[in-house]
Amino acid sequence: MERKFILLSLFVITSVFVWFIFxxxxxxxxxxxxxxxxxxxxxxxxxxxxxxxxxxLVISKANPDDLTNHSVNTEHTVPVIDFxxxxxxxxxxxxxxxxxxPRSYTDHLTSFIKFLPLEENRLITFGDINHPEIHNVKIKVGDEYLAANIIEDTYGNKTYFLVHEPENDRLIKGYSEAGNIIFEVN
Structure with a gap:
């Protein structure tokens, strides 16, 4: 009887150990x-x-309907980058x-900068598009303007982002659908 108990106990312990490991x-x-x-x-x-x-990277925004802090501007919530x-x-x-x-905060475009983890020479520039006529955002990197990615939340708020090499004189431009410059951020 004692031998059966020891064998059964050994089997159970081994089974739990194998399950845990694998x-x-x-x-x-x-x-x-x-x-x-x-x-x-x-x-x-x-x-x-x-x-x-x-x-x-995960881009998120607080849902304005869920914010309870009255000092927070719920008309334009700030995008958050989680790594x-x-x-x-x-x-x-x-x-x-x-x-x-924000690097700059206006009624038309916001601009944030964050260096990427594990990447020495890359950063992300991101922000909100708060002007309804801005359909495209381009960021000057080096001698060229690169189109930023634009994403929209369920409230219709637009956020742009671009992963790129660091640039000392960054210029961000918001364009209309027809290609006219609506706003610039240095």
Whole structure:
């Protein structure tokens, strides 16, 4: 009887150990880590996810309907960039969140700058498009203007972003649908 108990106990312990090693340590997918790790996830709307080689950036905005702080301007919410890094053993993990003071804040375009993790010479320029007639945004990098990506949230608010090399004299231009310059930000 005692021998059966020891064999049964050994079998159970071995089974739990094998399950833990092979089935419990699965790398977490990015979407699961986003839901677990993003600060105030339930109050944000994910408007874009961009994956790179070793990291991902998630652009989100607070939902104006959910904001309870009356000192927050809910007409134009600030886009937030959250960074996640990929680790082959553990999957994805949260690195940091960036909500920074705007480089410029106007009624037409906002401009934020953030260096990318694990990338020495690349940054992201991003911001809100607050003028209804701005349909395109271009950022001067070197001697050329590069078209920024434009994304829209469920409220119809537009955010632009561009990953690029650092530039000392960055110029951001907002264009109408016809190609006329509506606003510039230095």
């Amino acid at each position: 089935f419990n340590n699965k790398p977490l997918p990015l979407e699961e880590v986003i839901a677990q790790e993003m600060p105030f996830f339930e109050k944000k709307e994910i408007i874009h996810i961009e994956k790179f080689d070793r990291f991902a 996640f890094v990929e680790n082959n053993k553990n999957g994805w993990s949260f690195l940091n969140s960036s909500w920074e003071a």
